[in-house]
Amino acid sequence: MFLYKIEITMPEGKKAALIVLADSDAKAFEYAEGHLARHYIKAPEVLEMVMLEKKRVEKGSGYVIETV
Template sequence: MFLYKIEIEMEGNSAHLILLAQTDEQAFSLVESHVARHYIKMPVLKSVAVVEKKRPEPGTGYFIAHNE
């Protein structure tokens, strides 16, 4: 298993998704379902990219800074 930090670019917006998956393929296949949970109308996804990939261990995490 791996902990993934995925960057998602949508029309007029971007987001990061953190998820646990067995493989890269599984991680990419889960992206749309996670995005769909947060929007009434599914946004158009322009790009989806793995930014970081780590093996989960106690204390493993990601720091995500907000752009101001």
């Protein structure tokens, strides 16, 4: 299992960061799309979805997410 840090770019310069646990890269993107659909009332248009980091899961694994 891996932890994935994924950045999503939407219209009007909106961005979101998502951390997801998955067995593969493909599953990580699939889960990310599902999380977006559940998080927003109407699923947003996604211009770009980029995997920024991938870490093997072990005790203490995590990410720092910078905000503006």
